[in-house]
Amino acid sequence: MNNDTVDLSVTLGKIRLKNPVMPASGTFGYGSEFADFVNLEDLGAIIVKCITLKPRLGSFQNRLAEIPCGSLCSIGLQNVGVDRFIKEKLPYLRQFRTPVIVNVGGESIEEFAKVTEILNKVEGIVGIEINISCPNVKRGGMHFGVDPDATFGVVKSVRNATDLTVIAKLTPNVSDITVFAKACEEAGADAISLINGLVGMAIDINTRKSKLGENLTGGVTGPCLKPIALRMVWQVAQNVNIPVIGVGGITGAGDALEFLIAGATAIEIGTYNLIDPRVTIKTIEGIRKYLMEKRINSLSDIIGSFER
Ligand SMILES: Cc1cc2nc3c(=O)[nH]c(=O)nc-3n(C[C@H](O)[C@H](O)[C@H](O)COP(=O)(O)O)c2cc1C
Numbered sequence: 171m172n173n174d175t176v177d178l179s180v181t182l183g184k185i186r187l188k189n190p191v192m193p194a195s196g197t198f199g200y201g202s203e204f205a206d207f208v209n210l211e212d213l214g215a216i217i218v219k220c221i222t223l224k225p226r227l228g229s230f231q232n233r234l235a236e237i238p239c240g241s242l243c244s245i246g247l248q249n250v251g252v253d254r255f256i257k258e259k260l261p262y263l264r265q266f267r268t269p270v271i272v273n274v275g276g277e278s279i280e281e282f283a284k285v286t287e288i289l290n291k292v293e294g295i296v297g298i299e300i301n302i303s304c305p306n307v308k309r310g311g312m313h314f315g316v317d318p319d320a321t322f323g324v325v326k327s328v329r330n331a332t333d334l335t336v337i338a339k340l341t342p343n344v345s346d347i348t349v350f351a352k353a354c355e356e357a358g359a360d361a362i363s364l365i366n367g368l369v370g371m372a373i374d375i376n377t378r379k380s381k382l383g384e385n386l387t388g389g390v391t392g393p394c395l396k397p398i399a400l401r402m403v404w405q406v407a408q409n410v411n412i413p414v415i416g417v418g419g420i421t422g423a424g425d426a427l428e429f430l431i432a433g434a435t436a437i438e439i440g441t442y443n444l445i446d447p448r449v450t451i452k453t454i455e456g457i458r459k460y461l462m463e464k465r466i467n468s469l470s471d472i473i474g475s476f477e478r
Contacts, residue, residue: 299339
């Protein structure tokens, strides 16, 4: 068995990925930031930082606090806005054959739909990942993702605005994640990604203030998130008929394979890109090596193969 005989390809809606590994939104900039470390052609797809209608400056202070086994962050959806994204960032990404997925945010259902409509008209984008799960903005973000009706409303409005593949990204800050996954499927999502950060906090014992400054709370991400993300992916995969993308605490091929076995069709790596910028590539290589060692020809034989 050699490299070429192992089929790592997967399908998400209309998108054919040559392998299941993608960087998670917000941890890989607009792709070019990682080009010195990663051949962008090697990735399954590129998911860019969340894009909103207007540019956003994001949080002003203390955006990131390190915690054991992860990070606590409050970026506040800083981004260049949809017009500048199209003019300044997309041309760079278009030179690669790697599918580009845009993570979209908004403070209202109308904003989600508007940004999607604009992106729908330009070349070089194959999918929209709806961020109804951002844990650190006052309006929009997670507020849509913790109400099943609002979740349905946002996903439906994005669905109506595009024929591109629509992925709904869920927040773990709910009691029964399957209710939200089913709402997304019913609203017409082609796939579901989960999870975004869990809301958390950290206190500086000298100042007795939040380590995230005035933001007070932020999203817990990184390896400490993995068991929760894995459990949720496993639950959701059994309850919907659309592909599930596993995100949360992945540090390499072993973690990624756990998600795939639990039922994920693809995976995203977030915080670990900031620790090892080549983690996506190492993960692809590790998955391939695992399949070769186990003499499995196709990744599809692994997906959802969890045994009780
Ligand atoms: C610095 C940073 C910025 C992020 N920005 C976004 C974002 O713009 N949109 C989004 O949907 N998720 C965003 N996330 C969440 C990640 O995409 C991912 O869902 C989360 O970090 C869990 O994965 P991880 O444990 O591998 O980091 C961000 C995470 C971090 C650490």
